[in-house]
Amino acid sequence: MQRFTISLQDSLAQEFDAFMARTGHSNRSEAIRDLLLTHLAQQREATQAMGPCVANLSYVYDHHERELAERLARLQHAHHDLTIATTHVHLDHSRCLETVMLKGPAEQVRQFANQLMAERGVHHGQLNVVMGQIGADTHHHHHD
CATH class of the missing domain: 3.30.70.1150 (ACT-like. Chain A, domain 2)
Structure with a gap:
């Protein structure tokens, strides 16, 4: 497992925390991981349209x-x-x-x-x- 740090504008961090509360994510790492998996799956769909x-x-x-x-x-x-x-x-x-x-x-x-x-x-x-x-x-x- 790898760790990395990101910086967000205050307004984006607040919006992200509200997203976590709505979706039931217990921590930021879990929420970021789910968002990344969803986004990467959408990218795969766009590039692997024949699969x-x-x-x-x-x-x-x-x-x-x-x-x-x-x-x-x-x-x-x-x-x-x-x-x-x-x-x-x-x-x-x-x-x-x-x-x-x-x-x-x-x-x-x-x-x-x-x-x-x-x-x-x-x-x-x-x-x-x-x-x-x-x-x-x-x-x-x-x-x-």
């Missing part, structure tokens, strides 16, 4: 839109190799939220997500991609 990933696609859609639910289901079946699971929630009389868990080559996952979000009647879509060697034991720790 393996897992992803979460969430979108709201109007279930009264003509045959939209059937079109969405057909798309997911057509990409069954990428689709792990789907969760469907009724928000109100006309809107539903779906969350689709995906796994596969990042380029294919993004193309599928874009195709699904482009369907007429789909609103508020967002894709969260996590790049990495999926299935490889990279943590070397045990879950009890």
Whole structure:
């Protein structure tokens, strides 16, 4: 483990301490480590766009839109190799939220997500991609 010191403007340090309080970090080292890991993962995603990933696609859609639910289901079946699971929630009389868990080559996952979000009647879509060697034991720790 390496140690280093950083200097921050007072206003940035105060904002960082408020961030720690909101997110439940117990110390600055832990918070900096988490921020660095998140930022570096985003950078890897931008530079390793062709690698393996897992992803979460969430979108709201109007279930009264003509045959939209059937079109969405057909798309997911057509990409069954990428689709792990789907969760469907009724928000109100006309809107539903779906969350689709995906796994596969990042380029294919993004193309599928874009195709699904482009369907007429789909609103508020967002894709969260996590790049990495999926299935490889990279943590070397045990879950009890």
